[in-house]
Amino acid sequence: MSLEFIDIDIDLLNRIEKDLYKENSFMCDYTKGILIMWNDFYKYQVAFIDDNNFILRAKFDENSNNYSYYFPFGDDYLKGLKILNEYILKKKEFPLEFACLSSEHLEILRDYYKNYYFTYDRMWSDYLYLNNDFVEFKGKKYQSKRHHKNRFSKNYPNVRFIKSSLEDRDEISKCIDFIDEFKKSKIFNRIGEKEEDEAKYILNKLKELNFELYILYDEDKIIGLSVVEIVNDCLFDHIEKCDKSYDGIYPYFVNQIATFNKDRVKYFNREDDSGDLGLRYSKEEYHPIEMIDKIALTVLNNLTYVEEINDFNVNHEISLKKIREIDKRDYFLLSTDKKRNKLRGYDYNKDLKPGQIADENYFYDVVLNDFKAKTGISWMIFYQDKFAGEIIIYNYKNDNSLELGIRIKEEFEGKNIAFSAVSYLLKWLKEEVKLSKVNMKCFKENKKSDALITRLNFEFLDEDETFKYFELTLN
Numbered sequence: 001m002s003l004e005f006i007d008i009d010i011d012l013l014n015r016i017e018k019d020l021y022k023e024n025s026f027m028c029d030y031t032k033g034i035l036i037m038w039n040d041f042y043k044y045q046v047a048f049i050d051d052n053n054f055i056l057r058a059k060f061d062e063n064s065n066n067y068s069y070y071f072p073f074g075d076d077y078l079k080g081l082k083i084l085n086e087y088i089l090k091k092k093e094f095p096l097e098f099a100c101l102s103s104e105h106l107e108i109l110r111d112y113y114k115n116y117y118f119t120y121d122r123m124w125s126d127y128l129y130l131n132n133d134f135v136e137f138k139g140k141k142y143q144s145k146r147h148h149k150n151r152f153s154k155n156y157p158n159v160r161f162i163k164s165s166l167e168d169r170d171e172i173s174k175c176i177d178f179i180d181e182f183k184k185s186k187i188f189n190r191i192g193e194k195e196e197d198e199a200k201y202i203l204n205k206l207k208e209l210n211f212e213l214y215i216l217y218d219e220d221k222i223i224g225l226s227v228v229e230i231v232n233d234c235l236f237d238h239i240e241k242c243d244k245s246y247d248g249i250y251p252y253f254v255n256q257i258a259t260f261n262k263d264r265v266k267y268f269n270r271e272d273d274s275g276d277l278g279l280r281y282s283k284e285e286y287h288p289i290e291m292i293d294k295i296a297l298t299v300l301n302n303l304t305y306v307e308e309i310n311d312f313n314v315n316h317e318i319s320l321k322k323i324r325e326i327d328k329r330d331y332f333l334l335s336t337d338k339k340r341n342k343l344r345g346y347d348y349n350k351d352l353k354p355g356q357i358a359d360e361n362y363f364y365d366v367v368l369n370d371f372k373a374k375t376g377i378s379w380m381i382f383y384q385d386k387f388a389g390e391i392i393i394y395n396y397k398n399d400n401s402l403e404l405g406i407r408i409k410e411e412f413e414g415k416n417i418a419f420s421a422v423s424y425l426l427k428w429l430k431e432e433v434k435l436s437k438v439n440m441k442c443f444k445e446n447k448k449s450d451a452l453i454t455r456l457n458f459e460f461l462d463e464d465e466t467f468k469y470f471e472l473t474l475n
Contacts, residue, residue, distance in 0.1 A: 002087070002090070003047035003049070003055060003083060003084070003087045004047055004048075005045040005046065005047040005055075005057065006045060006046060006047070007039075007043075007044070007045055008035060008036075008039060008044045008045065008046055009039075010032075010036060010205060010208050010209060012046060013032045013035060013036060013209075014032075014208075014209075014210075016046065016054065016073070017032055019054070019073045019074060020032070020035075020073070021231050021232060022073075025102040025104070025292070026126065026128050026234050026267060026269055026290075026292050027100060027102065027126060027292050027294060028126050028236055028238075028269055028271045028272070028292075029100040029294060030100070031229050031231060031236050031238070032209055032229060033202070033209070033211065033227070033229045033236060033238035034238070034271075036202070036205070036209065037195070037198040037199075037201070037202055037238065038194075038198065040194075040198075041194055041198075042058040042059055042060055043058060043059045044056065044057070044058045045057050045058070045067070049072075049074070049079065049080060049083055050074075052074045052075050052076070053072065053073065053074030053075065053076055053079060053080050054072075054073050054074060054080075055069060055070070055072055055073070055080060055083075055084055056069070056070040056073060057069045057070065058070075058099070060099055066093060066095075066097060067093070067097075068097045068098065068099035068100075068296070069084060069096065069097065069098050069099070070098070070099065070100055071098065071100075071101055071102075071105040071108075071109070072084065077108070081112060082307045084096070085304070085305040085306075085307050086305070086307055086308075088305050089302070089305040089306065089432075089433070092434060094302055094434055095298050095299050095300065095302070095400075096298070096299040096305065097296065097297070097298045097299075098296065098297045098298075099294070099296045100294045100295075100296075101118075101294070101295040101296065101297060102295070103293070103295065105295075106118060106295050106297060109297050110297075112304075112374070113297075113299050113301075113304045113374065114301075114304060114373075114374055114375065114396065115299065115300045115301035115304055115396050115397065115398050116297050116298060116299055116300055116398075117297070117298045117300055117398070118295055118296060118297040118298070119295070119296055120293045120294060120295045120296065121294075122291075122293075123272065123273060123274055123275035124272045124274075124294050125272055125291040125292060125293045125294065126269055126270075126271050126272055126291070126292035126294075127269070127270045127271065127272070127273075127283045127284075127286070127288040127291065127292075128234075128267055128268075128269050128288055128289060128290045128291070128292055129267065129268045129269075129270065129286060129287070129288050129289060130266065130267065130268070130289055131235060131258050131261065131262060131265050131266055131267060131268040132258075132262065132266075133286075133287065133289075134254050134255055134257075134258035134259075134268055134286070135255065135258045135259050135262050137149060137251070137255060141287050142287070144285070145251040145255075145285070145286065146251075148247070148248035148250075148251040148252070149248060149251045149252045149255050151247065151248050152246065152247065152248035152249060152251070152252040153252065155247065155248075156218060156246060158218060158219055159216055159217065159218050159223070159246075159252075160216070160217050161214065161215075161216055161253075161256040161260070162214070162215050162217065163212060163213070163214055163260065164206075164212075164213040164214070164215055166206050166207045166213060171215070172203055172204065172206075174222050175203050175213070175215065175222060175225050176200045176203055176204075178222045178225060178241065179196060179199050179200050179203070179225075179241060180200075182196070182241045182243075183196045199227070199239045199241070202227055202238070202239060203227070206227065209229070211227055211228060211229050211238070212227070212228045212229075212230070213225065213226070213227055213228075214226045214228065214253075214256070214257055214260070216242070216249070216252075216253055216256075218246070223242065223243040223246055223249065224240075224241065224242035224243060224246075224249055224253050225239070225240075225241055226239060226240045226241075226253065226257055227239035228257065228261075230261070230264065230265060233264075233265050233266040233267060234265060234266070234267040234268070234269055235257070235258075235261055235264075235265045235267065235268050235269065236269045236271070237257070237268070237269065237270050237271065238271070240253070240270075250282075254268075254286070269292075270283055270286070300398040300399070300400060301396040301397065301398065301400050301401075301402070302400055302433045302434055302435055303374075303377070303393065303396050303402060303433060303435070304374045304396065305433075306377065306433070309322035309371060309377055309379070311379075312379070312424060312425075312428070314420050314421055314424040315420060317383055317384050318381065318382070318383055318388075318417055318420050318421060319381075319382045319385075320379035320380070320381060320382075320391060320421060320424070320425070321379060321380050321382060322378075322379065322380070323364060323367045323368070323378060323380050324380075325364075327364075327380050327387060328360040328361070328363075328364045329360060330380075330387035331360075331363055331364065331367070331380065331387075331390070332359070332360040332363050332364075334387075334389065334390060334407065334409060335348060335358075335363045336348070336358065336363075337409075337410075339410070340407055340409075340410070342443075344405075344407060344443055344446075348363075370394070374396070375394060375396065376392060376393060376394035376395075376396075377392065377393050377394075378390055378391070378392045379391050379392070379425075381406075381408070381417060381421055383412055383415060383417055386412075387409070388408060388409055388412040388417055389406065389407050389408035389409050389412065389417070389418075390406070390407055391404070391405070391406045391421050391422065391425060392404070392405050392406070393425070393429075393438075395439075399436060399437065400434075400435055400436040400437070401435065401436050401437035401438065401439060402429075402435065402438060402439070403438070403439045403440065403441070404422065404425070404426075404438050404439070404440050405440070405441075406418050406421065406422055406452075413448070418452050419452060419455060419456065422452070422456055423456065426438060426456070426472070426474070429474060430474040430475065434475065435474050435475075436473070436474060436475060437471055437472065437473050437474060438458075438471070438472045438474060439461075439469065439470065439471050439472075440453050440456075440458055440469075440470045440471075440472075441467045441468065441469045441470065442467065442468055442470075443466065443467060444463065444465075444466060444467060444468055450468060453470045454470075456472065457472060458470035458471060458472045459471050459472065459473075
């Protein structure tokens, strides 16, 4: 199937929120609040695979046209990965990049793709706290917060904390005015300025999003507001703005929000610090129980996107086909041909485990398992519909390269089969897979293979006691 991506909006988010929350590992990037607040900035899109599975993506790098993809949502992530790989290969949107991964998702992708690079940026890690810690501010580590909260209560006895009904449009308008004043009082970077604008948008959509609004009033004056989304047993504080001229207002406000929700949630997520060192220091002072790292992974070899082995017609006489049950006997005879293996400098017996028998099923299963494990692809070569040999790509590397090998049955030598088959496959690897390099090697005594590789314009790299090594740059 072909993925069709559509832009997200509030209606779509409300439709998929249960699946978003299933994947939530206390990470704010899986909440409706983040997705709708940053939608204009990161261009979130969704593609539905079926009623139970979908793919979410975003443009996190404004200097690149590439999207970053979330781990597939739904009840069948393997189906999602397979379809995503087919999409990437078809569109040639290389490399595939994943973002906002949990450590659990990372391990799945590392095992699935084999060739990858992963990292995370501390500035985007969420601060996760125990809600009850904010209710009590108990112990020595919270001494200063407890002091500030108590002093605030004493100094500003007329301040009141409320949960807005969301029905009072005048109150919402006052909140928007408060955001405008807050914006004037600070110097923002581009992201920070965008956040203030989006905060006003969210305030007008609270009811549609099913969010909650908490306000601090000093008499009739708004001095603080917070927009909260509750997901399962975690409270996400998406927007938190206070008038800092009121000494101790932030610890007081956090305590009031936590206390109001003490019977509803266990955790309190205050999201990331965006690299603001002042904000980092402030959030660290509240003593998070965990930093929720958001991991990014880039797939480094395009062959790992191949989910199906295509058959190829090289010309009217030569074809390449994935192995079939009926090929078992021919492939076994090729694989155990002592003369052929000697010319390859290879002894298959070295790969056998104790007690393992190299029969027809053994060699057949090796081909299937290598493809399943994304470590190699073998095609059976047919000449005039007769089994003539094998061509294999393997040893995928992180520089988007691989190794290629070929063997032809003795009775089919001298018919230009090897040159035609390899030439065709190299073209496919270059044009369709966008591979960077291909390596080949030959047993030093195998003059025919040496001549074939040279004819294919591979560059000689090196040699050792057994092999000569060659390389061909494709792009």
